[in-house]
Amino acid sequence: MxxxxxxxxxxxxxxxxxxxxxxxxxxxxxxxxxxxxxxxxxxxxxxxxxxAGGSGQKKSASAKHKARQSSAQRAVKTKHGVPRPDQPLGELTKAELMDKARKQDISGRSKMNKAELVRALSR
Structure with a gap:
């Protein structure tokens, strides 16, 4: 009920x-x-x-859908490591570091943790 x-x-x-x-x-x-x-x-x-509730603003169903969709797309881009060349190595995600290591063909990268990847990429 x-x-x-x-x-x-x-x-x-x-x-x-x-x-x-x-x-x-x-x-x-x-x-x-x-x-x-x-x-x-x-x-x-x-x-x-x-x-209308507190703010008095209404959103149409299509506006809500577009907002959710763009939010989801931004989240996926962030999660999958959109290149951020201006970031220091220590601030990159492990996935981004792994991608850089792959491009530089660093051996043993798959077994490295984040700190080890930063060290290997700094050389």
Whole structure:
């Protein structure tokens, strides 16, 4: 059964939940389960209540999607070691150091820890 106040939901979201709930009930799902599924669907599709909260700013569903997508892309680039040539060796990640060592063909690099890689690359 859904919990909490539905006061932050728009009228459109409330109508949508009611329509979805009616559809589930027509398929033979119990009233409580139908209501829970309906609100879960509305939350999944729209991100929950859309009325302005603290800051008073609203984001559209597409704007939220774009923000999540660009955030994920930045995280992947950072994780996989985008070249940062201006960084001192000690501040690079082990993956970045390993990539530099691979390019310089340093033998035994796969068994080295980060400190050993820094030393080998400094030579």
């Amino acid at each position: 859904p919990r909490g106040s539905k006061a932050k939901y728009t009228e459109e979201q409330k109508r949508k939940a009611e329509h979805i709930e009616d559809s589930y009930e027509a398929k033979g799902v119990s009233k409580g389960e139908a209501e829970a599924r309906a609100w879960a669907t509305v939350n999944k599709q729209s991100g929950g209540g859309e009325k």
